[in-house]
Amino acid sequence: xxSKLQPQVRVRFAPSPTGHPHLGNIRTALFNxxxxxxxxxxxxxxxxxxxxARKVExxxxxxxxxxxxxxxxxxxxxxxxxxxxxxxxxxxxxxLKDGYAYLCYCSPQRxxxxxxxxxxxxxxxxxxxxxxxxxxQGKTQLEASGIVPVVRFKxxxxxxxxxxxxxxGQLTFQNSTLDDFILLKSDGYxxxxxxxxxxxxxxxxxxxxxxxxxxPSVPRHVLLYQSLNWExxxxxxxxxxxxxxxxxxxxxxxxxxxxxxxxxGYLPEAMINFLALLGWSLDDxxxxxxxxxxxxxxxxxxxxxxxxxxxxxxxxWMNGVYLRRLSPEEFxxxxxxxxxxxxxxxxxxPLDTDYVCRITPLLQERAKTLAEVPQLADFFFLDELPYxxxxxxxxxxxxxxxxxxxxxxxxxxKTWDAGSLEGILRPLATELKLTTGKFFGLLRVAITxxxxxxxxxxxxxxxxxxxxxxxxxxxxxxxxxxTIINY
RNA sequence: GCCCCCAUCGUCUAGUGGACUAGGACGUCAGCCUUUCAAGCUGAAGACAGGGGUUCGAAUUCCCUUGGGGGCACCA
Numbered sequence: 001x002x003s004k005l006q007p008q009v010r011v012r013f014a015p016s017p018t019g020h021p022h023l024g025n026i027r028t029a030l031f032n033x034x035x036x037x038x039x040x041x042x043x044x045x046x047x048x049x050x051x052x053a054r055k056v057e058x059x060x061x062x063x064x065x066x067x068x069x070x071x072x073x074x075x076x077x078x079x080x081x082x083x084x085x086x087x088x089x090x091x092x093x094x095x096l097k098d099g100y101a102y103l104c105y106c107s108p109q110r111x112x113x114x115x116x117x118x119x120x121x122x123x124x125x126x127x128x129x130x131x132x133x134x135x136x137q138g139k140t141q142l143e144a145s146g147i148v149p150v151v152r153f154k155x156x157x158x159x160x161x162x163x164x165x166x167x168x169g170q171l172t173f174q175n176s177t178l179d180d181f182i183l184l185k186s187d188g189y190x191x192x193x194x195x196x197x198x199x200x201x202x203x204x205x206x207x208x209x210x211x212x213x214x215x216p217s218v219p220r221h222v223l224l225y226q227s228l229n230w231e232x233x234x235x236x237x238x239x240x241x242x243x244x245x246x247x248x249x250x251x252x253x254x255x256x257x258x259x260x261x262x263x264x265g266y267l268p269e270a271m272i273n274f275l276a277l278l279g280w281s282l283d284d285x286x287x288x289x290x291x292x293x294x295x296x297x298x299x300x301x302x303x304x305x306x307x308x309x310x311x312x313x314x315x316x317w318m319n320g321v322y323l324r325r326l327s328p329e330e331f332x333x334x335x336x337x338x339x340x341x342x343x344x345x346x347x348x349x350p351l352d353t354d355y356v357c358r359i360t361p362l363l364q365e366r367a368k369t370l371a372e373v374p375q376l377a378d379f380f381f382l383d384e385l386p387y388x389x390x391x392x393x394x395x396x397x398x399x400x401x402x403x404x405x406x407x408x409x410x411x412x413x414k415t416w417d418a419g420s421l422e423g424i425l426r427p428l429a430t431e432l433k434l435t436t437g438k439f440f441g442l443l444r445v446a447i448t449x450x451x452x453x454x455x456x457x458x459x460x461x462x463x464x465x466x467x468x469x470x471x472x473x474x475x476x477x478x479x480x481x482x483t484i485i486n487y
Numbered sequence: 488g489c490c491c492c493c494a495u496c497g498u499c500u501a502g503u504g505g506a507c508u509a510g511g512a513c514g515u516c517a518g519c520c521u522u523u524c525a526a527g528c529u530g531a532a533g534a535c536a537g538g539g540g541u542u543c544g545a546a547u548u549c550c551c552u553u554g555g556g557g558g559c560a561c562c563a
Contacts, residue, residue, distance in 0.1 A: 016563045051562055108561065115560085124489035125559060150561055168492070177490050177559090185561040192563045216491055216558040239493080246555065277499065277512090284501035285511045304500075307556060311498045314513040324526075366525045376524095422522095429522090440522035452524035 009041025010206045013067075013074070014196070016048040017059035021066050022256040023310060024211060024241040024249050027275045031238060032209050033072045034276070034298040044203060045077035048196070050189045052082075066258040070268045071291070079203070081195050088190035091198050091228065092151050092183055100227040101183055103149035104131035105142040126179040127152070151184035153193075153224065161219040166207075166236040166300050173219040181220055193217065197224045200233055207234045209300075212307070213248075236300055239279045240307045249310065265338055265370030266315070270322040274315045278308045288321065320368040332360040335373045342374035347381040355380075358462045362454035380463065385449030385471065389478045392445055399442055400479045402432055406443060407472045416465045418457040425457070446475035 243253035
């Protein structure tokens with residue numbers, strides 16, 4: 001039983017609309033969501049759009065779409081920081097008034113030159129505090145000059161800052177290694193540090209679950225909380241998700257945007273399951289967990305500290321598992337849009353739904369993604385199969401003779417179903433003194449144009465008598481003119 | 488350059504001082520099944536980064552080294 005006196009769990013996913021959310025972002029969203037749902041708390045969505053220069057058009061929609069696709073529903077928001085400037089200014093002014101911050105008039109050029117110089121001298125790049133020590137006269141002068149200042153935090157020059165991270169434990173940083181970071185930019189927008197602290201406080205966030213990369217900025221935030229006399233939330237820094245080359249996930253690694261996986265035919269349930277296991281585990285053997293099971297068992301205590309490399313092959317396997325678990329009807333329904341999208345243009349649309357429903361059961365256990373379905377199914381829809389005649393001859397048998405006889409026997413078939421076809425063709429193999437492997441293999445090429453396909457009789461049954469006979473005749477034609485090569 | 492984090496099979500991970508001959512999963516390889524492919528089943532190979540302590544005993548604790556990652560913007 002959860003105690004009513006326990007403060008409510010309130011967590012947030014706070015992406016910035018400077019790009020499309022990648023797997024790492026979404027994994028963070030998932031962990032926050034699972035944590036909220038597990039504790040019956042609130043999952044809040046907050047858009048950190050305080051960088052107008054890097055803002056990407058449409059990014060917010062993609063963020064929302066990604067969350068919706070995965071079923072990560074939020075309880076509050078989306079809040080937009082760009083619509084909350086009032087709060088940041090208010091807090092900034094109060095910090096200024098209380099002597100925890102100061103105005104800085106340094107030009108970007110000066111700061112850049114300073115950094116270059118520091119780098120050249122192999123010093124850590126750090127604001128030199130120029131405006132922190134301005135004389136009253138200097139200040140008055142700069143104010144009069146019309147330069148719009150930024151607001152900087154007055155970092156304690158000595159001492160250390162300690163905080164507790166739920167996953168990492170006690171962490172201590174020397175204040176002297178931190179510099180006077182900017183709180184409010186000259187365009188009036190807050191930096192991440194200010195906006196984040198202000199909003200987490202105002203929104204009564206209880207736990208901050210976010211990626212490891214933020215760890216170094218926690219002492220700044222803790223100091224800010226202290227200056228404002230606010231109680232900081234609990235911190236839990238999640239291990240990062242890395243690309244196969246062990247570096248931070250980026251476009252270089254191919255598909256990294258969450259929504260791309262939808263287009264590539266991954267199921268949201270598989271995606272959730274897979275992502276949940278990147279940095280979290282239930283025990284030493286459970287791999288497949290439903291959404292409900294994840295909610296039930298999720299806990300911060302079982303999150304690992306080690307960065308995880310995203311392994312697409314395991315995702316493919318897991319997606320295959322989820323695909324096979326679908327009912328045949330559901331699999332057909334999910335496959336339809338992919339067939340419509342990816343089948344060759346010459347295939348007439350709209351596709352025959354009944355026909356599709358007869359095809360997809362043959363593909364269900366062969367597809368790792370829905371995007372593979374059209375590719376596995378194209379011979380069901382094509383009138384001409386572009387295969388090489390040599391495939392008919394590769395068995396080292398009299399292909400023409402075999403197909404001719406098969407054709408004769410099939411022409412008179414009344415009931416065209418898998419059972420009847422097998423009842424005719426299997427004895428025929430014996431009669432022709434051919435192994436089933438060779439004989440059926442030959443027919444497979446003639447019927448499907450490929451050497452690997454779903455089981456022959458079921459395939460033939462779905463294709464129907466007319467199409468099958470035609471394809472066998474076409475094969476005979478090809479065999480009759482084996483030397484003609486199409487360039 | 489400075490600061491911080493991390494370290495078990497190729498990859499995801501279990502492991503919280505003795506139950507470890509280090510377990511599971513993906514992938515790989517082999518076999519079975521079989522009309523091909525897939526699925527399924529069985530099996531195999533495969534890891535505690537290195538060195539010092541602590542302890543009767545260390546994958547598990549401490550230190551150092553090494554390696555990897557992240558951070559150091561009027562970006563988040």
